[in-house]
Amino acid sequence: MPQPAPITSLERRLRDARPTVPPVPPDYVARTWAYVRGARAASPHWLWALGLSLALALGAAAGLALWWRLGGWQLSLARVVSLLSCSRQWASFVPWLAALSAIVMVSAAAETLLAGWWVRRVCRVRGCLRPVFRSKPAIGG
Amino acid sequence: MSVSEAQFEGWIVEHYPAVYRRCFYLLGDPVEAEDAAQETFLRAFQARERYDPARPVRPWLLTMATRHCIDRLRRRQRRGPEVPWNDGRPAPRDAPGPEDPEARILTAEDAQAVRAAVAALPPLERTLVVLHYWEELSYEAIAAQTGLSLSAVKSRLYRARQRLARMLQTTRP
Numbered sequence: 301m302p303q304p305a306p307i308t309s310l311e312r313r314l315r316d317a318r319p320t321v322p323p324v325p326p327d328y329v330a331r332t333w334a335y336v337r338g339a340r341a342a343s344p345h346w347l348w349a350l351g352l353s354l355a356l357a358l359g360a361a362a363g364l365a366l367w368w369r370l371g372g373w374q375l376s377l378a379r380v381v382s383l384l385s386c387s388r389q390w391a392s393f394v395p396w397l398a399a400l401s402a403i404v405m406v407s408a409a410a411e412t413l414l415a416g417w418w419v420r421r422v423c424r425v426r427g428c429l430r431p432v433f434r435s436k437p438a439i440g441g
Numbered sequence: 442m443s444v445s446e447a448q449f450e451g452w453i454v455e456h457y458p459a460v461y462r463r464c465f466y467l468l469g470d471p472v473e474a475e476d477a478a479q480e481t482f483l484r485a486f487q488a489r490e491r492y493d494p495a496r497p498v499r500p501w502l503l504t505m506a507t508r509h510c511i512d513r514l515r516r517r518q519r520r521g522p523e524v525p526w527n528d529g530r531p532a533p534r535d536a537p538g539p540e541d542p543e544a545r546i547l548t549a550e551d552a553q554a555v556r557a558a559v560a561a562l563p564p565l566e567r568t569l570v571v572l573h574y575w576e577e578l579s580y581e582a583i584a585a586q587t588g589l590s591l592s593a594v595k596s597r598l599y600r601a602r603q604r605l606a607r608m609l610q611t612t613r614p
Contacts, residue, residue: 310606314574316548317555319526321462322471328461332453335479336486 351414355407362400369396444489453482456499460506466571467510469525469560477513481506504586507568511587514564526556558608566601573598 325331444452460481465474484505485492492501559570568587572578580598584591 310602310609311574313551313555313609314559314570314605317552317559318575319466319469319556321465324458324461325475328457329450329453331475332457332479332482333450336483 351411355411358403358407362403366396366400444492449486449489452485452498452502456502457482459499460502463503463506463576464510466575467507467568468513469556473513477506477510481509484509500582500586507572507586508588511564511568514567518564525560555605555609558605561608562601562604566597566604569594569598570601570605 457478461474461478464477464481465471468474468477481502485502488505492498559567562570565587569583572583572586573580578586580591580594583589584594587594589597
């Protein structure tokens with residue numbers, strides 16, 4: 301059975317195998333700045349915070365409006381039961397329900413658009429659309 | 442301390458080649474090395490408030506680059522084996538090598554075999570081998586840049602050499 305190579309020989313072979321480092325791109329400063337600035341602009345934190353705050357605010361406003369419409373502080377289980385059992389009042393409740401649904405849908409659509417924009421931006425910076433990004437480093441130092 | 446954008450640009454100008462070289466040695470692919478170098482500078486920019494001006498900036502950047510490359514190697518490990526550093530050119534130390542063309546070819550082939558064996562090591566062992574033999578860092582510097590203890594660096598390097606010796610015993614020139 302062959303013996304492993306002596307460590308000293310192995311160390312020499314390891315040093316001799318050091319690869320050639322390709323030259324750095326001539327515009328590396330501009331590219332690196334573009335990457336740093338692009339990623340900063342694409343930072344998701346404030347976008348997500350904004351989207352979430354917007355959705356929460358809209359949801360809270362809609363909930364408050366609905367609660368006030370249903371009787372505010374006087375709202376009791378009995379009133380809810382009477383609302384559900386009385387067809388005339390139930391009918392007046394339907395537009396509010398529709399408004400609430402619309403608000404939720406608009407908010408969800410806005411968040412989807414924001415998320416899509418963010419994903420595209422991050423993709424462009426991180427590599428999915430790298431060739432496009434590389435051919436046109438718009439921001440440079 | 443706040444690092445101004447002009448000062449940060451100075452860091453890029455001065456230290457990018459060293460960061461890129463570190464990333465290339467660790468990752469083996471020029472495109473991925475460029476990505477990793479840019480990501481290192483992004484992280485440095487985000488962390489520039491924490492930079493201690495009493496310490497030199499290059500080791501700080503190289504530490505970030507090394508740890509980022511280890512993460513990349515770990516992610517890559519799940520994708521399967523690869524043979525990096527295969528740019529079709531001989532290693533620089535092969536260039537002024539033996540006069541005999543046949544010997545030169547053998548040397549280049551051996552270098553390629555050694556690189557393939559290094560690429561087959563687990564990410565941390567590969568990193569230690571690269572830092573010690575290609576970047577020629579001391580054990581202490583490696584410990585500082587990888588976050589390992591000195592004894593861990595020595596024992597893992599020893600284990601890596603044993604593993605490499607086993608892998609290379611059949612390709613010894």
